[in-house]
Amino acid sequence: MDATQTQDLKQQLKAKWDQRNALNMEMAAIEKQLGGQAMQDYELTRHDGSTVRLSEMFGEHSQMVLVHNMGFACKYCSLWADGFNGYFHHLESGEYGQRAKFLLVSNDRPDQQQAGAKLRGWQFDMLSCRDTSLSKDWGYAREDGDKVHYGPGMMILEKTGDGTIRCHQQTDICPGDSLMGLFHMFIRLPDSTGSAFE
Template identity: 25%
Template sequence: MRNQVVSHEDWLKARLDLLAAEKEFTHRRDALTRRRREMPWERVEKDYRFEGPNGTLSLPDLFDGRSQLVVYHFMFAPDWDEGCKSCSFWADTFDGIPIHLAHRDVAFTAISRAPFAKLDAYRRRLGWSFAWVSSQGSDFNYDYHVSFTPAEMEADKAYYNYEIQSDTGSDQPGISVFAKDEAGQVFHTYSCYTRGIDMVNGAYQFLDLVPKGRDEDRLRFTMEWVRRNDQY
């Protein structure tokens, strides 16, 4: 693989042309980000319960004293022995972020349906330290459309990424955002799925800068190349 090789002057001209397009994209992204922040909220009516290292937690507990909460929906069903390798790829970038988010009034946690003991063992195996709780026995994953009932899977019709889809399996990834007011009421402000979660994957952002890019076009499926960090 080698692109056209040119003089420095021609390279600089091409770079400045691309820079103009990049700046336009950045301005459009900033506008989209403002629009995202201005989305209306919906009140969370259910009393969800989660299992963490110190026992049972409510959704407000996950805010850990902050007014905003980011949840990564990590694919790990109760009967699985390992978490999803693609979600694990995402999770390798999570450590180190929560302390910075906390200083902008944001808490972070991953949530999965597997029992907490499985999550904790897997987290230790891969060397992670971010918060991770179990929603086993709760409707949380189903209500936020990242897990699907046996009936939905049998019918091959599951509501995911804001449309009916087939072949979803039991669990899919996503990100959901919540806010809590001074009275303690919790609101759902945003959720995204599939390519919407690309923006938090640092490795993919770096790959998008190099000549080969993600280099996935010839693979059978996206991220076929990905392994858990202890399996390369």
């Protein structure tokens, strides 16, 4: 490949990155238009078995990133959470931008969550939404006969001055999304098949 071809490919790549960034901004704007729905103040369970209201978990924050996790049975959900563990404190501190509380929920039992979080070294707040309708109400649980299949996703919440909790945005979590940088490394390796899943 000569220098001219190399330069042409680099320009093509830059154009694609610009298109992707613009598309991400457009998608975020559309997601915001869907938001503002009031949601109930779910009672969730800590690792020690005590309960806490979702509203209480905001603490000093008025905004929250709420992640729905499929639990430790899903190795990919655990991989995403490993990534969140590396930067959630920057989100909560506002060091690099806006401040928001980070909270992860799953339908695992509290004792399962506690053991798994300790094993993987997770430091963020994690609660069980088991025996609540949170996952089903917001589209992260699908009934199939007598079984329930849970899906991963992210919600952007706000607690208003009167204590109302509102959902402003929702997105699914899946291989290749912008929330997990590792997959973007995988697909660029020389022997990659080009798939986020290998």
